[in-house]
Amino acid sequence: MRGVDLVVQPGRVHGLLGANGAGKSTLIKILAGAIPASSGTIAWRGKPVRWSNPRAARAAGIATLYQHIPLVPTLSAADNILLEQSGGLRRNAAARARAAAVVAMLGHSFGLDEIVGDLPIGARQMVAIAQALVGDPALVIMDEPTAALAGDERETVYRTIRQLAAAGRAVLFVSHFLDEILALTDEVTVLRDGRAVLHAETATLDEAAIAAAIAGRSVTALARHEMRTPGPVLLEVEALRSPGRLAPTSLSVRAGEIVGIAGMLGSGRSELLHAIFGADPAARGTVTLDGRRVPLFTDEAVAAGIALVPEDRAKQGFVPTMTIAENIALPQQRHTLDRAGETAAARTAIEALAIKADGPDALVSELSGGNAQKVGLAKWLTPKTRVVLLDEPTAGIDIGARIDILRTVRRLADEGLAVLLVSSEFEELLAISDRILILRDGAVSAEIADPATLDEAALIQLASGTRTETGLAA
16 A cells, blocks of 8 residues: 545445555555555545444444455354344344344345354345444445346345435445446546556546556457367266255266356356265266266365366455465375475466466565466366366456456366366456356256357346247257
């Protein structure tokens, strides 16, 4: 942070943008009382303040919703929603009624008594939003609240933000999605290298101007993928199913092919990838790789050359307390690398994926979200990997890191790997995929043989079930 000026006004939605490492997280933590500022002043309701801790900021009326959902998975939704209120777990009728009212306002259907760890990630995000709102804050800071959400869930968040602003509350909204910034905010501040490089009314801006401010240069969006002729079938899935998660599902991916998976929240996208990877003990069905059956166990999948980059990367994609080198070496445990080998592999990955870090010995916990995600992908970039399963690989990262990762995905396909890609960014799927499968209710409902024949609106309609006529492959 290098002398940032920021004014957030009641009744307005203020967008905060910047590349990973630009200073957004640091600014949020200072405003939330998590860390002190080394210089400068904060004025709250006209009076200078310096929060000693997050509780003091919350007591003053500032609620912060962090990107990585800080919930207790073993507690119920109600207990999590009320966790930060005075007295901790307040189970009295009035507190529960307040939690129920906030959930009703969000328009979500999860039960207050459901265990948070059993909820899908989109519902968990709604619990976190309810936790932030239950204290009736005057300022709500939202750090990437829609990053892990499908389209219908995003609309729920947008509606909530508009309601908050209409009620006179201030909202500081952090997002990498330029379209939602333009549609939702009243004004925008862009950070770069710890400084505020742009502040303007949103109505005066377009995506190109914001992207240029974020990157410090003109940014070229990812162009549509040119159709190629892929190789033979490499991954084949037949009648893969899991009670309550997947209906019998069959698909195939060829060598050198990127197959996108489009679906709304709850359609079974993540569940499908986890079942293929052997991470669902209840899954049944057949997975074959290059004609050889792969038992539905994670160890067997890894040994066969199947890699998974999961959606919940902070918990499943990497170990934050380990170094870049140690994380990248994790899939190699059966073929232990020596220290020199670990370092060499890490240096190669840092260069190949443009990971911004001090070196192979940097802790992953010290990296920005986009660079940490690159580590989660880099650990699978080994000669043994033949199939890559990617679950929301670009969620919550800036436009530069997003393009870096998508270019890496294309390179993997060019090298003959089979790629199965789940993304809530339908524009992204249309740009990079050779084929797209529509997943609804845990099963493939349609196949788009040529993504160039559709636009994003049509893909959303297919995924949500509001469009059924396709002209697509059966």
